[in-house]
Amino acid sequence: MTTRKVVIIGSGPAAHTAAIYAARAELNPLMFEGEMAGGVAAGGQLTTTTEVENFPGYKEISGPELMMKMRDQAEHCGAELLMKTVHKVDLSKKPFMVYWDKETVAADCVIIATGATAKRMGIPGEEKYWQKGMSACAVCDGALPLFRNKPLVVIGGGDSACEEATFLTKFASKVVLLVRRDELRASKVMQERTKNNDKIEILWNTEALEAKGENLLTHVHIKNNKTGEEKDIEANGLFYAIGHTPNTSFLEKQVECDETGYIITTPGTANTSVSGVFACGDVQDKRYRQAITAAGSGCMAALDAEQFLVD
């Protein structure tokens, strides 16, 4: 078995930027894009976004289009891309071992850029109605015929929740946003946009207790956590936008992570607790989480790996 200099796991802006830089440094990187790894298509979370307006250099571009450009560029630079999911790594000795399907590759460096995945709530009915009205990605699923001209519900109070609610107004008869607190955590621009949208109703201090329906979801049972009032509201769609879980379980704690599972990097670098293993993008960032910060950190990971291989 030949040993690769650099194996990259992931397929978002961090992974692709690491691949571009590693390939240009003639490190012949092998990148595992994953097959719906973490529940997201190759390309990462941006593939579940419509318009991106804040990636510098593009005034407006769709998430999937931006990711296709990065993928094309990574391959053009000489990176080898494999649409396979890594299910295990052995970082206990060198070279490191990376496992997928029934195959294995050895690597001098591993760059982890597996991102983070949308959280679920685990309320009654969730399992029954998942993908039968329930989703964690309005942008992926919102355009389905199932949701056209129907009342839809979004849960969350951050940027994602506001973005998803706004997006769904394109299809829904009405969107109800359930916010657990009495304020939104979203950025001001998104707050304003959401509050000013006539098709969005915000229910403050409100939680979802149960998903109800027949074959498909028809209602959400909600509770006002201030007044205690409970009721059913009509909902042909229920979309979670309540945060993310970093995709680090395949690492089996071989790399130091924080209490929520995010990889700990030495701040200002891509170094992890294991020498020769680097992390970039959302899997190690719960503060900024932007495409451009992920891309920047992907570059850092590749340059750190290049330096590691020289030393």
Add this chain to the structure above:
Amino acid sequence: MTTRKVVIIGSGPAAHTAAIYAARAELNPLMFEGEMAGGVAAGGQLTTTTEVENFPGYKEISGPELMMKMRDQAEHCGAELLMKTVHKVDLSKKPFMVYWDKETVAADCVIIATGATAKRMGIPGEEKYWQKGMSACAVCDGALPLFRNKPLVVIGGGDSACEEATFLTKFASKVVLLVRRDELRASKVMQERTKNNDKIEILWNTEALEAKGENLLTHVHIKNNKTGEEKDIEANGLFYAIGHTPNTSFLEKQVECDETGYIITTPGTANTSVSGVFACGDVQDKRYRQAITAAGSGCMAALDAEQFLVD
């Protein structure tokens, strides 16, 4: 005088990304692009680059074109851009004060993204022949008629030196690269490209002692620091590619800097020693120094400023 929420100083990828994010957060940022500040046109060091192949999302784009896109995007998002150079700041009390020409603006936050400028050597003849054959930017000046089909000399051993030497072969009869040590510090891909270029001759262990000529530069006096041998070599152009100086002198040590003048940020953030003052891009980064890492850090600075203003 009204107080601006955010003033951004600089005009490279870091400054523009900070402007895009701050504008989208409705912080109404004012950005000082500088008039040849640090000796570089508005747009920063990328304006002195021809093809950029490693900015994710663009397989190939010219530096100036990429910067024009970012500028256009920053304005589109609502940033106010002023092509003026800040010559002084007062960070001793709040609001901070920012000075240019004979004018002043107050600011709750200041984001410093003034970059770094190419170094000079100060050898005899440098002052006389500067811009009469001598330059610190091959890519800006290399295409001048002065240099067509003439022997040219580049000084340096890093990526920039290799890139500039390679670029100059388009115009020169021959390019001599003077490397002080017996190896290149450049990335492998650039080393190979340089060594394999028939029009480039590398002189190892060699230093330039003097620039000579009449009205224009004609020769460089060089010395082999191993053998002690000295001689004149023909050179109608002499290009420095020997590193950079961060553009921090206007801060008059009001922000903590390292011994070489780079602003010290708390790693993994854009925070400086002064609360409410943030730094991003090459002015605080002597390790990665890429357009994409600068852009990522500009986003961080804007998000840190937004958080600072909320707290």
